[in-house]
């Protein structure tokens with residue numbers, strides 16, 4: 301064990317194990333997660349570091365691993381979805397799996413959109429993996445749902461739908477598992493009796509069940525990408541492909557071609573809402589991994605000098621702490637927000653299943669906004685962590701390049717982040733409702749008293765100082781008032797309308813304000829949820845260290861967005877000047893606990909797959925060991941010497 305890291309652990313002021321229990325949701329859950337993690341010792345999962353493999357080899361290794369996972373899950377009798385998720389995230393490490401889409405999109409779509417008869421037919425096939433599925437929605441030319449071109453036209457004479465991609469732009473593009481899957485949920489515009497009824501989901505067989513040869517359908521892999529090398533993101537061109545009427549999910553078309561309207565057309569989009577909700581937790585996980593790597597490495601890396609003494613640990617540099625500790629605070633904040641998002645998703649989708657759709661718009665708005673907010677922050681955060689590790693962060697051995705490459709598309713998939721932030725229509729609507737005197741419920745209820753507060757652009761000097769920067773509840777309040785930026789967005793729309801612009805143009809001309817408002821709303825939610833969580837934590841040592849992190853998270857956010865807080869008159873200039881001073885104090889308070897705080901995330905070394913983030917801190921000897929395994933070192937003299945240099 302590296303002596304620096306041993307010392308760090310001795311300095312901790314709290315019980316690491318107890319904090320792990322809080323993150324997991326209780327000691328029993330930690331125990332079970334650790335039991336499941338023992339799968340890492342299974343030799344059947346021994347594999348080559350994907351960084352040393354070609355794309356095709358990586359895909360093959362991933363398919364083998366996916367198949368192994370299925371067999372092992374059966375062998376160990378793991379069937380609870382949360383446990384399956386835990387098991388898979390351990391085995392996957394920092395990479396995706398080739399059957400990922402089957403689990404996260406195909407199966408959930410079947411579960412939520414099959415009627416009884418369809419469930420009877422498709423669920424046994426899909427859960428036994430005879431049917432391997434993908435989710436084919438995006439097209440080469442469009443992602444916007446109303447713009448999708450693939451059609452499904454009902455033919456009452458044969459009781460079939462005819463699926464067609466009439467143009468190049470309508471070719472389905474991106475769905476994972478282009479080579480792996482034999483079925484797809486295809487999203488297409490439904491036509492019956494000559495009328496378009498919008499987007500609906502259809503089950504389409506793509507490949508022969510025994511030979512895996514494509515049916516008369518053009519299907520394949522779209523080629524190498526920035527990351528996602530384990531995943532065969534695919535293309536799919538359908539040329540008048542016929543499927544039985546029964547393959548339409550939720551069966552909206554009667555045998556005579558009559559269309560039966562669903563309770564809400566938006567139920568078809570449910571799988572996206574599900575994944576967006578999950579991505580909030582994934583952001584927490586990846587932020588936590590990145591911080592673990594960068595902070596452990598910073599504790600063992602010595603460089604340069606502060607005084608004329610032996611080189612200090614780089615974690616002692618104030619600038620290093622300023623890079624990493626706000627991200628550590630973010631990892632904790634997002635962990636609690638992830639828990640909230642999961643609970644909210646299951647609560648509201650439970651109501652939806654019972655026929656109560658009243659909270660569907662809120663679920664959509666919250667999951668879209670938090671997905672965008674947390675993935676954007678994490679995406680930037682991973683890169684800060686990588687840079688904070690200097691040159692060694694650039695090596696794939698650090699895992700940080702892989703974490704970035706695998707995570708960054710979360711900002712794009714399941715709804716591009718700007719587009720998701722623009723789903724703030726809901727916020728503006730809520731604001732208008734509140735202004736009209738309606739009492740809002742839930743997370744939007746803070747808009748109820750906006751009108752009384754009159755939070756607008758005021759000269760700071762004209763307003764009383766509302767905020768004690770050392771008081772978390774005051775900080776939450778100020779974030780809440782800043783979220784009144786939605787008022788500026790609503791006003792901008794109003795002004796545009798007064799210029800006789802159409803509603804659509806008014807909306808587009810106010811889009812920057814809308815995205816800002818959405819960002820402010822999400823930021824408020826995160827600060828509030830983090831602070832709320834503290835009241836549940838009884839252990840005084842843990843409460844203290846998490847309160848310090850929550851204060852840092854809140855103050856750092858204010859420092860980054862000082863213009864908003866000053867403009868709204870929520871803080872005065874002298875208070876603003878106090879914030880960097882307080883942030884520096886908080887960095888000093890967090891410093892002795894930094895390693896313990898990342899230890900509490902409890903990532904096994906094999907899951908982190910990072911030489912820099914090793915628990916034992918023995919970085920240098922293992923960097924050397926890793927480099928020696930590089931395929932270029934397989935021979936002492938590379939064949940290129942003989943071919944070209946000699």
Ligand SMILES: CCCCCCCCCCCCCCCCCCCCC/C=C/C(=O)SCCNC(=O)CCNC(=O)[C@H](O)C(C)(C)COP(=O)(O)OP(=O)(O)OC[C@H]1O[C@@H](n2cnc3c(N)ncnc32)[C@H](O)[C@@H]1OP(=O)(O)O
Nearest residue numbers: 444445446566569578581582584585588635664713714715
């Ligand atoms: C230490 C920490 C521990 C933490 C542990 C936690 C661990 C958790 C780990 C979990 C791991 C899970 C891993 C998951 C990741 C796996 C990898 C996944 C692989 C990638 C797969 C990617 C798939 C895809 O990308 S599929 C394609 C996705 N496509 C999109 O998202 C398209 C985006 N566009 C849209 O959604 C729409 O076009 C939209 C919303 C922009 C516009 O909708 P519209 O209907 O076309 O038009 P509009 O008129 O604007 O809207 C009408 C109306 O409807 C409302 N609306 C829209 N959508 C919805 C909805 N979904 N639900 C409800 N309502 C909706 C909209 O607001 C409008 O409302 P009104 O204004 O009131 O009319």
Ligand SMILES: Cc1cc2nc3c(=O)[nH]c(=O)nc-3n(C[C@H](O)[C@H](O)[C@H](O)COP(=O)(O)OP(=O)(O)OC[C@H]3O[C@@H](n4cnc5c(N)ncnc54)[C@H](O)[C@@H]3O)c2cc1C
Nearest residue numbers: 435436437438442443474475476709712713714715716718
């Ligand atoms: C790794 C990966 C895996 C994927 N897996 C799947 C899958 O399994 N199944 C599937 O169906 N799809 C999948 N996708 C596709 C993904 O869902 C889309 O890429 C995503 O929805 C974004 O759409 P787009 O690529 O068309 O971007 P575009 O929408 O073209 O975005 C380009 C730019 O235009 C801007 N823009 C677009 N519309 C607006 C607007 N209304 N207002 C303001 N700005 C706008 C965006 O902000 C962005 O800056 C995957 C994508 C990736 C990268």
